[in-house]
Amino acid sequence: MRIVNEALTPFDVQPVSGTIALQPRFTAPVRSSGRVPAAAVDAQDGKGAVSIGWLLSDGKHTPEQRIGIRVLKEILVGSPASPLRKALLDSGLGEDLIDGAGWDEMRQPVFVTGLKGVSEANRDRIEPLVLDTLENLVRSGIDQAAADAAVNTIEFALRENGTWARGIGTILRSFETWLYDGDPIAALAFEQPLAAVQAGRGESRRYFEKMIEQYLLTNPHRSTIWHAPDAELLTRQEADEKARLAKIRSGLGDEELQRITAKSLELKHRQETPNSPEALAKLPMLRLGDLDRKNTVIPREVMTLEGRPVLLHGLSTNGIAYIDIGFDLQTLSGDELAYVPVLARALTELGTDNEDEVTFARRIAGHTGGIEPRAFSLTKTDAKSTAAWLVLRGKATVAKAAELIAIFRDLLLSARLDQRERLRRLVLEEKARLEANLVPMGSYYCGLRLKAGANESGFANEQLYGVSQLAFLRRLAAETETDWAAALARLTAIRSKLIMRSSAAASVTVDTNAGASLLAQIDRLLGSLPTGSYTPLAWQPLSRPRNEGLVVPTQVNYVAKGTGILDFAARPDGAALAVCRW
Incomplete structure (x- = not known):
């Protein structure tokens, strides 16, 4: 507050109402x-x-x-x-x-x-x-x-x-x-x-x-x-703005132009001039000595149930059980990865053999805090190998955790994929959302595209959430109309390759005294999954031009440039993380 006060002292206090006025009501639509x-x-x-x-x-x-x-x-x-x-x-x-x-x-x-x-x-x-x-x-x-x-x-x-x-x-x-x-x-x-x-x-x-x-x-x-x-709106707006600025400039005399130029140069100089040590000393700084040298250790017990890894985290969760069921995406080829976001939503939104989509959705909402599917891919600390998973994240009160696990079992074993119109609607929703995100999240998509050519993990994330996913969704939307049998066959085959016991893992976070009963139910859930085996598949980074441009309807250009900083270190450390965040 002292720093803020010093900054505002040269200014006069102006009486300003802090009340946000009410919106006048319409008398008719x-x-x-x-x-x-x-x-x-x-x-x-x-x-x-x-x-x-x-x-x-x-x-x-x-x-x-x-x-x-x-x-x-x-x-x-x-x-x-x-x-x-x-x-x-x-x-x-x-x-x-x-x-x-x-x-x-x-x-x-x-x-x-x-x-x-x-x-x-x-x-x-x-x-x-x-x-x-x-x-x-x-x-x-x-x-x-x-x-x-x-x-x-x-x-x-x-x-x-x-x-x-x-x-x-x-x-x-x-x-x-x-x-x-x-x-x-x-x-x-x-x-x-x-x-x-x-x-x-x-x-x-x-x-x-x-x-x-x-x-x-x-x-x-x-x-x-x-x-x-x-499609021409941005072009017209840009032309109108140029014309308006040209009109303003034509009305300025030489003396006014020189004054504006001088102010611009002064502002640029002030922006580029480093702050003095005295000024920097006024800023509150977090120093290494203020930090605990040891990370907070999250309790974790690792065990094996039905031959698969299960993690138990005993934490105070206010009576809520958080249960994650994951499947290794490396059972799939690079071309099959693009189907995963659609499949993940289909598992939770299209109903099961015994419940239509409405009944199943109400069952989820009525007994749980929701089930959220999420696919992701990460590069391990050896900077070479990849961890990629589809995780179904569910939560419920401890009293209703058994029903949550039963819901997991039903959607994994009997989700209906053969509903053409509902699946096509889901694909169109995903396509529309990705298209709507391109402009406000342009930097994110540029980053995905850059990383796709760097390693397996970057390739997988771009297939799942990037421009490649948008191109895939457009093709799949057309295919659900022109060749539904082929689209359904591929989606069903991918589910069979992904949802099996040998590719599964689970994580449970709950109050310590509630863990044992949940683990017994997780054991039964894993035991109910189809058997099978797989060899993890390798994915090739995206082959693309060194420089690439993508056209979107926006006045803002998003530019990204990247390089692999881990190529210069035997093992990543905190300094590498700082560079990535900078």
């Missing part, structure tokens, strides 16, 4: 359109997006209403079984859902949904579909199992309060009220308002149906926007 940058192929096909949004509050809502709104959003679009999500995706009018259900931290919460990849011919069909689906839910009623699953999902998330940095997570949650002059503790104390929601459900079985009527169907503050694709 509005419709509008706007043009958005798009790739030439999308503009040629006329594929844009339709978003429908509601302002849900006047800023005076209670904690019960805020949590109730969060549960309602989960019911409508939060899971593959959600009725509004299914209605939009199953309609075939677009490629992926517009996910605007997470904006609960605003003073006035909003709910936004819609579709991406919508042709102009279908743009006017999205809003009626959404409203008709909502009206049908009010008329026919929301399935109580769906409501129970949504409440469980939200309660689990609130109780867990994040897993990456709980202190920071607590601070961020307090901002939901604190930023708007409210009590920061009110956003953290969720048990009473959640209990009030449950009590409201007990008093009226139409609790959430009434919320749909109040917040969505009879709410005049609704906005529907057509986002029209335009």
Whole structure:
């Protein structure tokens, strides 16, 4: 604070209101359109997006209403079984859902949904579909199992309060009220308002149906926007900006131009001049002496069950069991890696031989905190060999951990892959999401592309998540239409090669006294997997030009350059990590 005070002392204090003003309410729904940058192929096909949004509050809502709104959003679009999500995706009018259900931290919460990849011919069909689906839910009623699953999902998330940095997570949650002059503790104390929601459900079985009527169907503050694709938009904007700057420059005299040039040179000089030792001494610095010389040791017990490695971590987890089931990706060839993200989602989202996708999704949401598939590849510390895994990460309360393991067993042994339309929809969703991420995450994709030519691990990650994955998804989307039998046969064969006991491993993190009972169930799960053997396959790094350029519709250029720093060291150490992070 002393440093900040010294920096601000030369400036005069200006009275500024810290209150965030309320958004004026609409008296009637509005419709509008706007043009958005798009790739030439999308503009040629006329594929844009339709978003429908509601302002849900006047800023005076209670904690019960805020949590109730969060549960309602989960019911409508939060899971593959959600009725509004299914209605939009199953309609075939677009490629992926517009996910605007997470904006609960605003003073006035909003709910936004819609579709991406919508042709102009279908743009006017999205809003009626959404409203008709909502009206049908009010008329026919929301399935109580769906409501129970949504409440469980939200309660689990609130109780867990994040897993990456709980202190920071607590601070961020307090901002939901604190930023708007409210009590920061009110956003953290969720048990009473959640209990009030449950009590409201007990008093009226139409609790959430009434919320749909109040917040969505009879709410005049609704906005529907057509986002029209335009391949020339960025070019026109750049030309307009150049013309505007040229006009400004033509109105400047020689003296003004010289003054601007001098200020620019002065700014450049100040930016390039190193700070003095006195100035640097004012900055708070973390020094080596401030750090513990020994890392915190995470307890780990390594054992073998059914011939496979299992790790047990006895930690305080607030009564939650975290269970990971992994499969070695080196059972697959380099060409087969691209199928893994689609297969991973199919295992958890397409249902099983005994349960359709809706029933299975509700079972997962109703008994667990979710199952998240994640594939990754890493280079080992010898700088040569590779570790690559598909991991299914699940969590549940200890009391329901047995049901989580049963769900793992069902999705691994009997997931339905033969559902053509649902699988094609899943592929289109993945494609649309990757396309949407190219511009805001350009540096990430450049990095993946560079590393793909360096080693096995880089090659695998680019196949799984990079530009190669996007090209694969486009081919697979077409193949599901033109040659479904071949696509299904390859996906089924890859599942058989990957999901087997000899390629499996497991990790359990739970309170120490709950570990023994879970290990017995993990043992039975591993024993139920198909038998088989494999020899780890080698992957060749991506062969590509030394210099490569990829074209995306953006005014920002992402440039990456890399080299293999580990070629100059016998073994990586902390210095190598510092260079990578710099």
